Amino acid sequence: MEINIVQPLYQQAYREFKKLILTGQISPGEKIVMSKLAEQYNISRTPLREALRQLQTEGLIVQDHTSMKVVELNKTDFLELFHCRLLLEKEVIRMIVEEITEAKLEKVYEVLMESNDAIEVGDSFKILELNTQFHELLIMSCSNYQLAHLLNHVRSLLLIYRANINQKPQYSKEIYHEHLEIYNAIKSRDVERAVEVIEEHLKNDQIRGQSVFE
Template identity: 45%
Template sequence: MQKLMLSQPLYQQLYESLKSSILTGELKSGSKMVVTKLAKQYNISRTPMREALRQLQNEGLLVQDGPGLRVIELNIEDFIELYDCRIALEKEVMKTVTKVVNQELLMTVEKLLDKAEHALGNKEYLELLQLNTDFHDTLLKACPNKRAIQFVQQVRSLLLIYRAKILHNHEFNKEIINEHRQILESLKKGGIQDVIKQFENHLKNDVERGKKVIDL
């Protein structure tokens, strides 16, 4: 577990510490999250711990288990269903984004990919996970349909633990960055069908990568 600092609200620090432990696998899938036990471990009151756990539950990293909570377990059927939803939603979003793309957006995306390659070289996997999230978020937020953005974000939040698991594989990381580069190049050319094709291929490849890590 990470040590808590004084620079942020306590519940936010707890949330970030626990989230990091879940995504790195320090807290295993299926682990029970007992408020009293965690509060004692961190030497804090139960109130900020409950708030931190509530945030993690909202993100889909924790699920209800009777009166308590547990870390979500990897499930191939759930994973495929979520990705089916994500592919359908994000394809429609990218059709719109391709029509409104500008030079500023392209430069922002390119900088994110440069940072991602740097993080990959340094084996900073949580940083890489965030940068890959930022890549998709930056494109997503360019879409003028705010409802579509909300739906996609909800699905992607539920997929976070799967995406974190994928990023522990070095070869998968390289593939993902290359696919992001291909999407960027398609956006630069401005062909809607090619952008959709590259984006759909990327997400379908994510499904195959996910199947492999879930089966491990």
């Protein structure tokens, strides 16, 4: 892990461990041993504990009364979460079309262009980050805080599934083009088209995600 003197140590550790999980270097279901991580990455317990707490908040790490481990993939959970996401995101997108500013739309477009560049060089972790950022920028434009908060929670739990999807280059291109369609519909202020393309995107994502369990 490269140490950045500007960024707090726990944030550096959080980003590094998140990358290890989402790239499969720490496997689903694998136990997290703090002493081992502290020694391996030469980091003290306090920033390490905070980094793991953040990952736990995102649902990437779970803890019971005996141990802490990386969340395991479960098809039933996946399908239930996607059903929730579809219902929530369709409602959020309706509001976004009318509420998002042109300045925010410019940022969304910049993220799309960065995504395309990351796809060209095959940086799967960067692609995942930018895909996440694409949706977050849109959701932050929703004036209903509680609705946006619920959607973000569901999306964070699905993060490990989306990470597995991003390991396949052909999916990255598909997702990029679907995101571009969503952007164009919102840019045109076409509510019905935006709902149509977000629903198509999420249904395709569910199909892509189910391949993890096959």
